[in-house]
Amino acid sequence: MKNSRRNFIKQSAFAGAALSVPTYSFGIINKPKLSDQIIGHGDFKYRVHKEWGNLNPASTPVKNCHEMVMDSKGRLIMVTDEIKNNVIVYDKSGKLLKTWTHNLKSAHGLTLSKEGEVDMLFITDNDGAILKTTVEGRVLMELPNPHEIGVYEKDQKYRPTETTVAPNGDIYVADGYGSDFILQYSKDGEFIRKFGGRGLEDHLFSTAHGVTIDDRDPNNITLLCTSRKHNSFKRYSLDGKYLSSLFLPGAFVCRPVIDGENLYSGVCWSRLKYLEQTPDSGFVTILDKNDKVVSNPGGTAPVYKKGKLQLMVQDVPLFNHCHDVCIDDDKNIYVCQWNANKTYPIKLERV
Template identity: 50%
Template sequence: MTTRRNFIKKTSFATAAIAATPSFGFHILKKPQPQETILGHGDYQYKLINDWAQVSSVRNPILNCHEMIMDRKGRLIMMGDNPKNNILIFDKSGKLLDYWGTAYPGGHGLSLSQEGEEDFLFLTDSGWFLNKYGKWTKHNGRITKTTTDGRVIFDIGHPQTIGIYKPGDSFCPTETAVGPNGDIYVADGYGMDYIIQYNHNGEYIRHWGGADNPDENYKLSNAHGVAIDYRDKNNPMVVCTSRNEQSFKWFTLNGKYVKTLHLPNMQVCRPVFNDNNLYAGVCWSQPKVGKTNWKDHTGFVTIIDGDKVVSNPGGTAPEYKGGILQKSYQLQDKPILHGHDVCVDEDKNLYICQWNANKTAPLKLERV
């Protein structure tokens, strides 16, 4: 069966052959076409579309694009930290359909919960935001469950109120995930680095992890993301980012450690699952020579099949030696500045949200 990718490749070769055919006594002047940028490796290659999002920087200004999900209607919903419009909703052509939300200056995480015939959103305000003087400022973080048009269902506030944090402990959540029974898993990625499990009503069940955990298996250092891995339908697991360790860690739904996947030189954000693949934005990496800081543009995207990295759009090709993954690096021309999140549509196209990317809208990577 001819796949869409094979069709595109074959037609590209045919076009090249026609262009190489000699002309007989006449010349056709063709306008030079801009060269396409193809990112990725192997079967996971993509055409970069920088101007996908049709959004006005005046009417709908963007500070940072943090995360994006696709609802059952096929709409692409983005969470950002500009309180003039925390939520932007696009169709797949990049047309802006709707926008709302002014109460989340630290807008960071966005997760989808499908309950019966209705979709709900879990919005995470990390508590960190840029004030009017351009300084990073901290307030109390929170989780809010809403309808897709912004009606608030309930909030989850500081864990001190239920006795699991001490006075003065920082709560700066970055992400949520919803389990198969409706349990809510909150990653306190900029706070105490715990994963906190609540039931579907927001009532506390347990927590685990922590930056100071003496058990290396349970230690989480910058627990930036959390998701549910349904690839084994009989054994769904909680997957947590330990970004400073350049790792993902798997746990049972009750918080028991299962395994770690180390990704050298990739400070990854949340894991995003689609079929057998795990996708993740790489917010930072280090160059082969010298060092960079957290503000420098050093990111890309990584794609994992099973437990093996198969493609790094915006980065160098994955390399294994003796079965061990070697370091990956950002491409020199920096087509992706900071990979913060990946959304995958039904055609396997990717939509990339970027942090600290000059206030730009999400990118599209069209599968080829």
């Protein structure tokens, strides 16, 4: 009887922990487990595969799974700040295809661009290096540091977080952990202009964490930039003129990701407690072609009152800090996380 009661108490304790704390496996998984839980809202609902991207941490470790893109061959390419493997390449089943590194201690941003039919990568390191490489890792160009070309004053910090590439080849750099400028370079790496900076005015930023080309309207291609502490995306013309802001109350969004008609983003934190930035409160947010939030996988359902979006926060304690999302051809989402106990990406299967 005593042993039975002890086992019951032990099992109850484990059950209680499982309800309150997200758990992750770090072993080699031969067959991913399919969760019974469905998250998301409306037409954007997903089944969770927590163990999809799990690898052997002894041979292929990660610190933070920062960002992921899918190349033209359908391979999922992820950047990490683990110097043993800055880049990890998966197939869609979660199988490891290859790794490579440039020994970057703060590798953070990963952008895919095309030159003709050829895929190119831009890797952004928070310490200042921005490398253009082939998908196999061969370095083709490094963008100049703004201090070295007289664009920044000596006391202005430069810690870039992200890049994007315009149709004409111009490269935009978000200095999200530095001085909150967006810097524009030609395709050959020649400086053109900078705009933004830190502040509370609409055309300024607070953590300009991400940047992307929004080409959903081919007649009006714009630049969409993150202002994470403002819980906002801000829209600019390609020559740096402020156009509008998209306020996402409660959501500390990371980079904007365009797929088809929709806009996706990982939410690193939400204002879960006392309306403050709360640890381990991430989710994913999805907007339609009219910039209306239609689903928040892992978060509360989007609610509009008199046309205004209401506060959005984490609802399901599945994610820690969602740093990026990648969407495949079947509209599944792969979620990369920062500060998530060295876990690998999570797959959300569209249902």
